[in-house]
Amino acid sequence: MKANKITSCYVGPQISPEQFVQEHFFLYLSKGIMNGYDGNKHYTLRAGESCIVRKNRLARYNKQRENDEFGKVIFIFDESFLKGFQKKHLIDFRNHAQKDAFIKLKKDKLINSFLLSLEPYYNNSGKITTAFADLKREELLLIILQLHPELSDILFDFGIPGRLDLEEFMQKNYKFNVSIERFAFLTGRSLSAFKRDFRQIFNDTPNRWLVKRRLQEGRFLIEKKKQKPADIYIDLGFEDLSHFYFAFKKQFGYPPSAMRQENANG
Known part of the structure; x- marks a missing residue:
């Protein structure tokens, strides 16, 4: 079974519908195409691809259905969850500069296997049951940091935006x-x-x-x-x-x- 067979799933606090990203989130596209724009660059995410969308950024995105289908998996990494994760795990900071609002992740069997593991846990509304939601978020974040350790600089930066022109x-x-x-x-x-x-x-x-x-x-x-x-x-x-x-x-x-x-x- 392939990961793109997964239907839409949403884990974590609700995010604002406006064009301001309040919390970091992981996005995997199981079906269709998504186009994003952050004021600097245009991005395209296709079925089978995933990315991190950064908090405290302006971002606009729209979806394109393929064969009348569109599916996505979203995990919200809110600040409260990230602070708890940081206390529990040893975080290695890399001082990696990254300005993009949409950060595409490597395709990897770990992410695919994780996505397939979700199927028994979510209900018809696309929600993971509360008892397992934080466990699955923690598992996903461990996988992401193993594939992209440089993202620790972004995910665990709890400061507010500095003064800009x-x-x-x-x-x-x-x-x-x-x-x-x-x-x-x-x-x-x-x-x-x-x-x-x-x-x-x-x-x-x-x-x-x-x-x-x-x-x-x-x-x-x-x-x-x-x-x-x-x-x-x-x-x-x-x-x-x-x-x-x-x-x-x-x-x-x-x-x-x-x-x-x-x-x-x-």
């Missing part, structure tokens, strides 16, 4: 649909310091600037790249198409459809 960070990450509090945290600032520094740099409030910056990019994509509003509004950070249309018309005085018509006539 705010202008550079926002110009790179304005498309992510997260709260102002998240942006403040990721740039190493309190909310009040973030708002103060933001106004000094951009001469505007964060919320107004984000909407205008996203709309500027949307206008460019429609006018110059001939893209459709329905294809870009999510990637620009808008929650629904109607909000994008409303904000666009308010900002520029005409709806995106007017530009589409102009492109067609041109």
Whole structure:
């Protein structure tokens, strides 16, 4: 039996649905394709591949079904669990620099064997029974650290993000649909310091600037790249198409459809 026969399974605390990774997690794709983006790089995970997704990162991912199927296995390595694991096991730190939000893991029989061992434990909802959940998380983490000892530097770093260049960070990450509090945290600032520094740099409030910056990019994509509003509004950070249309018309005085018509006539 192959590991890609496993149906979806989820172990650990729930993670936020927003585009901010609150806790490290292991992701194995059993069926389909997943595309990810962290503001710097694009990633593709295919059936049979696995990765670690890092905490305190902005990340966006979408799934593609294959033969109308998509399956994944997720193990959340939250800070409480990791601190307990660190106390129990001797951790070897390697001082390995790694900036990517998605860290692809080696294909290995240990991971495949572990995934196959899950089958007797999870129920129809894809949840491992509570009695075995932490034991299986511990087993998986031991395997990952044996294959990638350098990941100890990432998984057991319990610090908070340091102070970053705010202008550079926002110009790179304005498309992510997260709260102002998240942006403040990721740039190493309190909310009040973030708002103060933001106004000094951009001469505007964060919320107004984000909407205008996203709309500027949307206008460019429609006018110059001939893209459709329905294809870009999510990637620009808008929650629904109607909000994008409303904000666009308010900002520029005409709806995106007017530009589409102009492109067609041109």
